[in-house]
Amino acid sequence: MRWLYGRLVGRWCSVGFSRKISYGGAAGGRLITTPIFYVNAAPHLGHVYSAVLGGLPAPVHRTVRGAQRPEHRLVGTDEHGIKVQQAAAALGLNPSELCSSISQEFRTMFDTMGISYTDFIRTTEPRHSRAVRHFWKTLEERGYIYKGTYQGWYCTSDEAFLSEEQTTESTDPGGNKIRVSMESGHQVHWMSEENYMFRLSSLRPELLKWLQTGPIHPAPFLRIVQKWLEEELPDLSVSRQSSRVTWGIPVPSDPTHTTYVWLDALINYLTVANYPDPSYSPWGPSTHLLGKDILRFHAVYWPAFLLAAGLPPPERLLVHSHWTCQGVKMSKSLQNVIDPTECIKLYGRDGFRYFLLRNGSPERNCDFNHDSVRNLLNSALADALGGLLNRSTAPSMNPEQCWPCYQCKSVPSSAKDQLETLLEALQGLPRVVDRYMNTFQVHKALEAIDGGVRSSNAFFQSQAPWKLFKGTEEDKAWGRCVLYLTLEALRLYGTLLQPAVPGLAQTILHRLGVGHDRRTLKGNPFLSSD
Numbered sequence: 001m002r003w004l005y006g007r008l009v010g011r012w013c014s015v016g017f018s019r020k021i022s023y024g025g026a027a028g029g030r031l032i033t034t035p036i037f038y039v040n041a042a043p044h045l046g047h048v049y050s051a052v053l054g055g056l057p058a059p060v061h062r063t064v065r066g067a068q069r070p071e072h073r074l075v076g077t078d079e080h081g082i083k084v085q086q087a088a089a090a091l092g093l094n095p096s097e098l099c100s101s102i103s104q105e106f107r108t109m110f111d112t113m114g115i116s117y118t119d120f121i122r123t124t125e126p127r128h129s130r131a132v133r134h135f136w137k138t139l140e141e142r143g144y145i146y147k148g149t150y151q152g153w154y155c156t157s158d159e160a161f162l163s164e165e166q167t168t169e170s171t172d173p174g175g176n177k178i179r180v181s182m183e184s185g186h187q188v189h190w191m192s193e194e195n196y197m198f199r200l201s202s203l204r205p206e207l208l209k210w211l212q213t214g215p216i217h218p219a220p221f222l223r224i225v226q227k228w229l230e231e232e233l234p235d236l237s238v239s240r241q242s243s244r245v246t247w248g249i250p251v252p253s254d255p256t257h258t259t260y261v262w263l264d265a266l267i268n269y270l271t272v273a274n275y276p277d278p279s280y281s282p283w284g285p286s287t288h289l290l291g292k293d294i295l296r297f298h299a300v301y302w303p304a305f306l307l308a309a310g311l312p313p314p315e316r317l318l319v320h321s322h323w324t325c326q327g328v329k330m331s332k333s334l335q336n337v338i339d340p341t342e343c344i345k346l347y348g349r350d351g352f353r354y355f356l357l358r359n360g361s362p363e364r365n366c367d368f369n370h371d372s373v374r375n376l377l378n379s380a381l382a383d384a385l386g387g388l389l390n391r392s393t394a395p396s397m398n399p400e401q402c403w404p405c406y407q408c409k410s411v412p413s414s415a416k417d418q419l420e421t422l423l424e425a426l427q428g429l430p431r432v433v434d435r436y437m438n439t440f441q442v443h444k445a446l447e448a449i450d451g452g453v454r455s456s457n458a459f460f461q462s463q464a465p466w467k468l469f470k471g472t473e474e475d476k477a478w479g480r481c482v483l484y485l486t487l488e489a490l491r492l493y494g495t496l497l498q499p500a501v502p503g504l505a506q507t508i509l510h511r512l513g514v515g516h517d518r519r520t521l522k523g524n525p526f527l528s529s530d
């Protein structure tokens with residue numbers, strides 16, 4: 001027996017892993033952004049998912065490569081516009097009070113969920129209105145803004161202008177005929193107003209050129225944007241008359257108009273890089289993570305605004321699909337949301353994070369229900385991972401509570417194939433996880449780790465070290481080898497799980513006696529402890 005990581009310490013006693021969960025019980029220069037969230041209501045599960053996902057790349061880099069990568073991680077709240085104005089009026093508050101209170105709720109939620117960030121921006125901050133005013137003047141000076149009349153459908157819920165083809169007829173709950181957005185299902189109204197227009201139509205060739213660099217992932221969303229750009233691309237209204245929308249940033253040259261909330265909101269990605277100070281240098285490469293509901297704003301309007309201002313368009317847009325409730329997108333306006341606080345109470349922070357990251361996906365919507373959370377956590381974490389850890393570190397299996405020697409003189413012929421397949425899979429696992437995590441296909445990374453855990457369980461069960469320890473000297477040596485390989489595999493899983501479920505991973509590594517200086521694979525790869 002060797003004392004590689006010191007004694008196995010502590011007891012495995014994390015709620016939900018050694019015990020089962022029962023429903024209803026207590027329980028380099030790189031800018032990465034998640035959308036800044038609109039403060040017309042409290043955060044829901046969909047926001048938490050986006051924010052958790054956006055917080056992963058830096059920890060992944062640290063875990064696998066051992067190095068810190070300069071990274072600016074932005075989160076924040078989008079606070080202007082008519083929806084906030086209306087929500088505040090309905091509550092008898094002034095908009096500023098509502099914004100401060102809901103923005104704080106988002107911040108508290110991010111902290112509770114262990115989401116790391118380097119800047120939390122609020123679009124009502126003075127640094128942001130300075131950036132917006134400067135950006136507006138730049139667009140004006142470069143000839144991209146003119147006064148015109150906008151006539152068409154407007155969806156207040158989505159703060160979006162829609163063409164006739166993007167709307168359809170529907171019926172409201174009272175049986176009245178209404179027009180709705182085909183994309184979101186929210187009601188639209190006919191609007192005719194004199195305001196400031198942005199020459200979006202003139203930017204089509206440059207946008208198409210940008211699309212050729214393949215900046216949008218996964219590919220189906222790139223195709224959607226290509227299709228949009230093949231259709232009509234009318235100029236965009238970028239102001240509202242301030243008599244109607246008071247809560248926003250006034251147009252610098254004309255205070256009778258308020259800046260369109262999406263132009264205002266998107267500029268936050270520049271504000272956090274100190275735009276327009278002389279010290280401003282665009283963060284590169286910049287990655288924006290977003291839900292598919294705001295694809296048009298990020299993949300058409302935002303690069304167009306940047307190109308018009310003479311700035312580089314974003315390098316990568318990573319798009320994810322939606323959490324739904326009974327098939328309908330979870331959304332504040334529809335009030336069909338799942339409260340993240342309730343989920344944290346039921347499943348713990350890491351259980352909730354694991355579920356979101358394992359089941360959420362870029363390509364397909366995912367329906368939320370408590371049964372699927374309970375089933376996943378019981379099967380993947382309590383039974384497979386927790387079971388393996390408990391069994392392989394139990395005092396009955398390892399009375400001296402230390403790491404056995406990896407002295408595998410001879411592998412029984414019956415175990416050779418299984419061992420070879422397992423070792424090959426585990427040696428390649430960090431590369432697989434790193435690749436998936438860096439492209440935000442986190443569900444695939446977690447699936448790969450879970451696959452490893454299940455193969456380790458099968459190996460442990462079929463070799464039955466508890467029986468080998470009662471056999472010949474050769475059996476005992478092989479038993480120690482099986483135990484060593486299992487603990488080493490658990491060290492690998494614990495290390496790789498740190499970005500997704502930091503608390504749970506620390507519990508595993510602590511239980512294995514792995515010191516804080518060894519919780520990266522850089523310098524400590526799989527089987528390096530031999």
Ligand SMILES: Nc1ncnc2c1ncn2[C@@H]1O[C@H](COP(=O)(O)OP(=O)(O)OP(=O)(O)O)[C@@H](O)[C@H]1O
Pocket residue numbers: 035036037038039040045046047049050157158289290291292293294321322323324329330331332333334
């Ligand atoms: N159901 C959802 N699933 C996944 N992500 C979501 C969901 N709802 C919101 N988000 C995340 O929040 C971003 C937009 O947030 P927003 O504040 O507009 O939320 P919302 O609930 O859709 O609001 P509203 O109903 O007022 O439109 C999305 O782009 C996405 O990143």
